[in-house]
Amino acid sequence: DQQVKQNSPSLSVQEGRISILNCDYTNSMFDYFLWYKKYPAEGPTFLISISSIKDKNEDGRFTVFLNKSAKHLSLHIVPSQPGDSAVYFCAATMADRGSTLGRLYFGRGTQLTVWP
Amino acid sequence: KAGVTQTPRYLIKTRGQQVTLSCSPISGHRSVSWYQQTPGQGLQFLFEYFSETQRNKGNFPGRFSGRQFSNSRSEMNVSTLELGDSALYLCASSPQTSGVFTSTDTQYFGPGTRLTVL
Numbered sequence: 001d002q003q004v005k006q007n008s009p010s011l012s013v014q015e016g017r018i019s020i021l022n023c024d025y026t027n028s029m030f031d032y033f034l035w036y037k038k039y040p041a042e043g044p045t046f047l048i049s050i051s052s053i054k055d056k057n058e059d060g061r062f063t064v065f066l067n068k069s070a071k072h073l074s075l076h077i078v079p080s081q082p083g084d085s086a087v088y089f090c091a092a093t094m095a096d097r098g099s100t101l102g103r104l105y106f107g108r109g110t111q112l113t114v115w116p
Numbered sequence: 117k118a119g120v121t122q123t124p125r126y127l128i129k130t131r132g133q134q135v136t137l138s139c140s141p142i143s144g145h146r147s148v149s150w151y152q153q154t155p156g157q158g159l160q161f162l163f164e165y166f167s168e169t170q171r172n173k174g175n176f177p178g179r180f181s182g183r184q185f186s187n188s189r190s191e192m193n194v195s196t197l198e199l200g201d202s203a204l205y206l207c208a209s210s211p212q213t214s215g216v217f218t219s220t221d222t223q224y225f226g227p228g229t230r231l232t233v234l
Contacts, residue, residue, distance in 0.1 A: 041228075048219075103164060103174070
């Protein structure tokens with residue numbers, strides 16, 4: 001049962017434009033969301049996260065938006081650069097595990113390609 | 117600070133064999149989680165260890181097991197390997213949180229161990 005879904009397996013964007021990656025979740029208990037970037041033969045690298053008490057978090061070129069009522073989040077990359085080409089994973093968790101992040105539920109990823 | 121390290125990086129085994137993978141977390145991190153990544157299923161959670169105790173377990177058969185040592189290093193073991201166990205096995209470590217997650221709370225991933233079962 002996929003509780004976190006990334007329905008677009010791929011996205012192609014021109015350099016300098018905005019990339020928007022989408023993610024939907026089904027479990028209303030999720031209260032913390034993360035985005036990771038992954039290159040081939042490497043482990044995922046943390047990009048940005050958002051708590052359910054917020055609807056937006058920004059870090060440089062990366063902004064994550066959370067719409068709790070729609071159970072939807074999105075990652076905006078502005079401006080996109082060729083080095084951003086990678087697989088992007090959305091992940092979610094819930095704070096009932098006490099003092100650790102515990103289990104992350106991942107989407108299946110979106111391959112972003114930024115072309116010059 | 118050194119990152120999460122995993123050994124070996126690549127492994128080839130045959131069906132029926134068993135395998136042990138190792139993970140050294142970032143210094144000071146007491147939580148270690150393991151994930152399996154396959155093309156069809158994405159990243160699937162295996163288990164989490166915290167202070168040598170398994171805190172959470174994913175939906176994998178009993179052939180998959182793990183443990184954590186007092187220095188927080190962790191191992192996972194897969195017995196009676198099947199072809200479908202071919203995957204990238206990722207380990208992630210994280211520090212203890214305050215219980216309320218903030219924007220700096222994340223799991224830090226190692227490079228993974230690529231297991232091929234023939």
